Amino acid sequence: xxxxxxxxxxxxxxxxxxxxxxxxxxxxxxxxxxxxxxxxxxxxxxxxxxxxxxxxxxxxxxxxxxxxxxxxxxxxxxxxxxxxxxxxxxxxxxxxxxxxxxxxxxxxxxxxxxxxxxxxxxxxxxxxxxxxxxxxxxxxxxxxxxxxxxxxxxxxxxxxxxxxxxxxxxxxxxxxxxxxxxxxxxxxxxxxxxxxxxxxxxxxxxxxxxxxxxxxxxxxxxxxxxxxxxxxxxxxxxxxxxxxxxxxxxxxxxxxxxxxxxxxxxxxxxxxxxxxxxxxxxxxxxxxxxxxxxxxxxxxxxxxxxxxxxxxxxxxxxxxxxxxx
Numbered sequence: 361x362x363x364x365x366x367x368x369x370x371x372x373x374x375x376x377x378x379x380x381x382x383x384x385x386x387x388x389x390x391x392x393x394x395x396x397x398x399x400x401x402x403x404x405x406x407x408x409x410x411x412x413x414x415x416x417x418x419x420x421x422x423x424x425x426x427x428x429x430x431x432x433x434x435x436x437x438x439x440x441x442x443x444x445x446x447x448x449x450x451x452x453x454x455x456x457x458x459x460x461x462x463x464x465x466x467x468x469x470x471x472x473x474x475x476x477x478x479x480x481x482x483x484x485x486x487x488x489x490x491x492x493x494x495x496x497x498x499x500x501x502x503x504x505x506x507x508x509x510x511x512x513x514x515x516x517x518x519x520x521x522x523x524x525x526x527x528x529x530x531x532x533x534x535x536x537x538x539x540x541x542x543x544x545x546x547x548x549x550x551x552x553x554x555x556x557x558x559x560x561x562x563x564x565x566x567x568x569x570x571x572x573x574x575x576x577x578x579x580x581x582x583x584x585x586x587x588x589x590x591x592x593x594x595x596x597x598x599x600x601x602x603x604x605x606x607x608x609x610x611x612x613x614x615x616x617x618x619x620x621x622x623x624x625x626x627x628x629x630x631x632x633x634x635x636x637x638x639x640x641x642x643x644x645x646x647x648x649x650x651x652x653x654x655x656x657x658x659x660x661x662x663x664x665x666x667x668x669x670x671x672x673x674x675x676x677x678x679x680x681x682x683x684x685x
Contacts, residue, residue: 401464403415404463410427412588415458419594423603438452469577473577473581473584475516476577477585480585484589485507486553491654498540502540507610509533523563528560573628582622582678588611592610592614596611601659602657608651615648636684637681649661
């Protein structure tokens with residue numbers, strides 16, 4: 361993945377139809393201390409939303425670590441994760457190259473990717489919420505409506521204002537409150553879901569249509585969604601069992617929307633690179649089988665390591681597709 365919560369390959373050269381030779385430096389300006397040696401954005405432990413922090417939780421296998429990091433803010437330096445007893449020194453040594461307290465300034469395409477990916481995470485949350493509501497489980501659905509409101513909206517609000525997007529936090533809160541109250545009127549719940557999804561779609565529509573239809577751009581967004589799904593899935597599993605239903609459902613929603621995005625560009629990818637298209641389709645189908653239903657199975661279909669490998673395979677194949685688009 362490449363931008364923090366962002367994308368898995370955002371810092372790789374990103375070809376587009378209009379700028380096939382554009383370099384990352386021409387597309388984005390970043391605080392250098394906010395980048396890892398591998399070129400990926402670091403996680404700002406002072407400002408990252410929970411789904412970003414879940415990458416650390418999944419890697420270290422520490423239950424509820426994301427919440428613990430968040431509750432121990434602010435940090436004057438990354439090493440305070442240890443001095444504040446959030447994690448041990450041994451654990452810090454495993455993630456020290458992934459964390460920072462510096463802001464990362466995004467411009468150009470990287471900023472658009474960040475924007476689209478975060479809105480994509482909103483859609484993933486709402487999609488799995490709808491599935492849970494259809495199963496008459498409003499208590500399970502409510503957190504997935506709450507996350508876009510409580511985490512993601514604030515993280516993307518400045519960009520929404522810059523792009524003159526009509527405020528829709530109130531819309532999301534109205535939907536959340538309706539579900540909190542028990543979702544007793546299915547017709548009203550369905551209507552509020554549609555209004556909420558349309559609000560997110562309207563925000564996405566402020567990006568140029570050429571960009572939204574560009575395989576090079578969309579594939580990077582897909583990588584970002586899958587990277588976050590990978591982190592959430594890792595946080596959901598303990599000893600081969602799914603112990604955190606919300607994280608399992610989060611990852612299901614993100615993969616669902618990643619599939620939806622790919623369906624929109626599949627014909628273009630198939631025309632430009634049929635073998636890569638076939639490989640992406642096959643891996644995505646195998647990945648989708650990891651989440652057989654909105655309610656998690658007792659035993660995980662695949663281990664976090666196996667899921668990580670599938671997502672890595674998709675990333676490698678999408679990079680091939682980007683080079684030919």
